[in-house]
Amino acid sequence: MNQKELQSLVEDISLEFFEQSFNHTASFNRRLRTTGGRYLLQTHHLEFNPRVLLQYGMEELIAVIKHELCHYHLHIMGKGYRHRDGDFKELLARTGGARYVKNLQNESEIQKNKVYLCKNCQQKYIRKRKIDTKRYVCGKCKGKLGLIGNE
Secondary structure (H helix, E strand, O other): OOHHHHHHHHHHHHHHOOOOOOOEEEOOOOOOOOOOEOOOOOOOEEEEEEEEHHHHHHHHHHHHEEEHHHHHHHHOOOOOOOOOHHHHHHHHHHHHOOOOOOOOOOOOOOOOOEEEOOOOOOOEEEEOOOOOOOOOOOOOOEEEEEEEEEO
């Protein structure tokens, strides 16, 4: 799907489910990593992650488009457009949009926890970031730490 087809799809969904026209730009943004799409408040443009279409297909992309169009139409009407607002929740349920996008990260992009073990007292430490074992010691007994693997 190219940008022109996406623009046409967003305009069609807007007319069909929201009964209002979409007068701004819809585009794919390859830099989006974990989010399915976003609504830009200043320009009113919509951006979508192309991974949604590649990994989950057209049905999931349409659900994400409905979600972003809820933000768009509510913001333009001056109503509550944020996720926590009742107006947003009601319109999203009425149109059948996705509340959350499915996981878009590849197995290699998911951060693994590092597991460290004290060599004296066997105290286990689980950290997201790698730590310098020459600089840091066990908080319990001041013993040396060793990396034992990823979790």
